[in-house]
Amino acid sequence: MISVTTDIFRLARTFTISRGSKTEAQVLTATITRNGSTGRGECVPYARYGETLESVAAQIASLPEDVTRARLQALLPAGAGRNAVDCALWDWEAKQAGRRVWEMAGLPEPGPVVTAYTLSLDTPERMRAAAADAAGRPVLKIKLGTPDDLARLEAVRAGAPAARIIVDANEGWTAGDYTALCPHLQRLGVALVEQPLPAGQDEALAHMPRPVPVCADESCHDRASLAALKGRYDLVNIKLDKTGGLTEALALREAAQTMGLGVMVGCMVGSSLGMAPALLVAQGAEWVDLDGPLLLAEDRAVPLRYEGSRVWPLEAGLWG
Numbered sequence: 646m647i648s649v650t651t652d653i654f655r656l657a658r659t660f661t662i663s664r665g666s667k668t669e670a671q672v673l674t675a676t677i678t679r680n681g682s683t684g685r686g687e688c689v690p691y692a693r694y695g696e697t698l699e700s701v702a703a704q705i706a707s708l709p710e711d712v713t714r715a716r717l718q719a720l721l722p723a724g725a726g727r728n729a730v731d732c733a734l735w736d737w738e739a740k741q742a743g744r745r746v747w748e749m750a751g752l753p754e755p756g757p758v759v760t761a762y763t764l765s766l767d768t769p770e771r772m773r774a775a776a777a778d779a780a781g782r783p784v785l786k787i788k789l790g791t792p793d794d795l796a797r798l799e800a801v802r803a804g805a806p807a808a809r810i811i812v813d814a815n816e817g818w819t820a821g822d823y824t825a826l827c828p829h830l831q832r833l834g835v836a837l838v839e840q841p842l843p844a845g846q847d848e849a850l851a852h853m854p855r856p857v858p859v860c861a862d863e864s865c866h867d868r869a870s871l872a873a874l875k876g877r878y879d880l881v882n883i884k885l886d887k888t889g890g891l892t893e894a895l896a897l898r899e900a901a902q903t904m905g906l907g908v909m910v911g912c913m914v915g916s917s918l919g920m921a922p923a924l925l926v927a928q929g930a931e932w933v934d935l936d937g938p939l940l941l942a943e944d945r946a947v948p949l950r951y952e953g954s955r956v957w958p959l960e961a962g963l964w965g
Contacts, residue, residue: 647712647730648676649705651698652687654916655942661765663790663817664693670914670941671698675705675729677737684737685964686922688729689886689913693863701726714738714892723867723889731890732922736964746965747925750895755958758927761786761811761934762954769800776804782954784809786839786934790817795829802833811932813839816863820849830857837909837932839882840864850877860909860932867893868900880907882934883926891922898926907931914940917949921964924949924956 654670670689677684690696704726712720714734721727739746747755761784764775772787779785785808787801794814801810812835818826823841830838840862842849847864858879865874865881867888874881881901888894898908909932910923920935927933935956938944950957959965 646678649702650674656940657942662788663815672915673729675733677733682737682740684733686729686732687919688725689915690725696725725886727889728885731892735891739965755928757955757957758933759954760936760956762936769796772797773800773804776801780805786811788813790814792822809836811837814841816840816843827856847877868897880909882909882911884911885923886913894926912937917945921959
């Protein structure tokens with residue numbers, strides 16, 4: 646049996662990016678029960694990609710009860726719905742076999758990773774205060790994406806002088822904005838820039854300087870995205886809600902590395918159940934951004950263990 650439910654988790658504080666704000670994480674949980682075992686997977690439908698809770702739930706409900714991971718790849722497109730079911734099937738298969746998912750996938754046993762911690766878009770003054778509160782964390786990811794972002798960047802650096810900084814514009818800059826900010830990104834010690842230009846308008850990056858490595862997010866979904874990224878980006882951000890699950894995420898990681906692209910593993914704002922499969926992809930990645938549960942006021946009954954910015958491998962009681 647395949648079932649899908651909506652779960653809502655309150656955020657610890659309002660989360661804002663260039664496209665809007667939210668005060669709660671709304672996720673879908675797919676549950677597969679067969680032969681006495683139950684597997685679960687989580688997804689976050691994303692309006693940017695034309696997804697809603699209702700449309701993704703309908704996708705999941707349309708699947709045959711005996712769907713397998715291999716058949717699933719053709720039945721649903723890359724996206725949130727396929728992610729929830731793919732991860733639920735991995736979890737179910739592991740429970741049926743009495744093994745861990747990483748063993749079944751032929752991966753080494755996972756270890757802890759250090760995640761970035763995200764500061765949402767706000768006034769420079771408030772972003773400086775938020776950066777000061779999080780200054781002890783080794784990596785801060787700051788949400789930007791407006792024409793007047795330099796003051797925000799300056800404020801964050803002043804608030805957290807020792808932290809490594811990732812800048813995420815969420816497609817919010819023009820080519821002119823990016824060009825004007827480039828020397829300041831270097832001056833302020835920014836280590837990585839995510840998706841400065843809108844997907845579909847990022848060909849300009851192939852002809853512009855990239856003094857700070859640039860990572861594709863909205864421009865990279867699955868392996869089919871990779872060919873268009875050559876010469877424009879230095880890394881790709883792998884998110885399971887974009888790839889359509891762990892199966893494609895692992896294949897995308899391998900293909901990207903073969904092309905010479907670096908890897909970042911990211912997430913939507915979701916619970917520990919959504920982060921757990923991504924931890925397997927994050928092993929050995931240059932950058933990890935799996936801080937979703939750190940932004941929540943509540944989490945799953947069996948959560949991942951975070952110690953500061955270090956997140957530890959999942960417990961079998963949660964997933965896999």
